[in-house]
Ligand SMILES: CC(=O)SCCNC(=O)CCNC(=O)[C@H](O)C(C)(C)COP(=O)(O)OP(=O)(O)OC[C@H]1O[C@@H](n2cnc3c(N)ncnc32)[C@H](O)[C@@H]1OP(=O)(O)O
């Protein structure tokens with residue numbers, strides 16, 4: 001096949017779909033879900049209402065949201081066989097790997113691939129939104145040999161998750177702030193994990209496989225996994241005085257500063273601005289965190305050194321400080337991102353099904369042609385470690 005067009009590494013700027021789910025203006029720092037500014041949603045909405053908006057394309061009526069919330073509340077439990085499977089996971093395994101495996105395992109129970117049946121679509125949406133938080137909380141407890149806490153039907157989505165995680169009812173401010181965090185992380189156009197979900201969806205596989213593949217993609221440190229890395233970096237910096245020498249060291253080594261930079265935003269990510277305010281609200285109520293000063297100084301230092309390149313905090317920079325104040329362990333930061341992003345992945349899954357064509361891009365072949373097959377005993381023995389040879 002002859003390739004016509006320009007190769008763009010990382011598909012930068014290449015439109016991969018037509019979508020009406022969300023919109024980002026990376027120069028002005030604007031994010032909208034279905035045309036509504038994320039700042040307004042964060043103030044006035046709730047995570048489940050935002051999930052409904054993203055997936056079903058409109059704000060729900062009272063009756064619609066009541067029924068959606070009711071369905072999700074009553075699908076929160078996970079089957080004992082999934083819990084038993086999770087008990088066998090190594091306790092040192094990363095919770096994102098546990099989540100990816102458990103999300104895929106849902107397909108063993110519910111996959112019928114009835115993708116042309118609206119009832120199947122609706123049930124899959126409810127099951128995934130309802131059960132993913134239960135699985136994240138269950139692994140947190142079971143890896144320590146404890147039993148998973150059962151969901152509480154009298155608590156709303158976010159309060160119930162924090163209850164299952166920490167084994168006690170959360171302070172109302174903690175539940176509210178957490179719910180806003182979920183709204184902020186719910187959707188972000190064609191980011192890597194959403195693209196992964198869309199590619200998987202385009203093969204017409206089941207939605208549990210779609211979510212499992214997206215979870216695997218979100219886990220990487222260049223994407224959702226950066227929120228955890230930010231905390232390690234702040235701990236490593238250790239003091240405000242060490243921020244600038246530490247940054248100089250990173251820049252000398254040409255290392256990436258975690259939680260900074262974005263393919264689309266060339267200004268501060270609007271979600272980072274809201275998350276920073278949420279962190280401050282929590283500190284006022286529950287006490288300060290010394291890492292906050294380090295983070296603020298790092299933001300200033302990065303702006304001095306890299307502001308001219310458009311490198312500013314992204315969504316992953318301040319979220320960890322919020323989660324830390326909510327008593328959440330660092331390795332659960334990315335699974336929490338996944339809990340929220342399930343809404344966006346499902347919205348894109350549904351949109352993809354409505355106009356599906358399998359994703360199958362092309363490549364520019366850079367290898368040779370017509371090479372002879374060399375019998376094994378005639379092949380040259382490479383010098384050095386064969387694993388370090390090109391291509392391995
Ligand atoms: C939810 C999310 O996924 S948000 C992103 C989370 N990821 C991170 O925080 C990891 C750190 N950031 C990064 O690695 C990148 O900024 C990404 C992956 C987010 C975006 O990558 P890309 O759009 O491919 O940008 P790319 O890596 O080409 O960087 C462009 C330039 O900015 C620099 N740059 C980008 N991000 C950073 C960073 N965090 N620290 C230092 N330099 C950076 C690059 O070195 C490059 O400089 P150069 O042109 O002089 O070579």
Ligand SMILES: O=C([O-])CC(=O)C(=O)O
Pocket residue numbers: 187188189190191192262263264314315
């Ligand atoms: O859009 C991106 O590339 C990454 C991001 O911020 C997100 O997924 O929230």
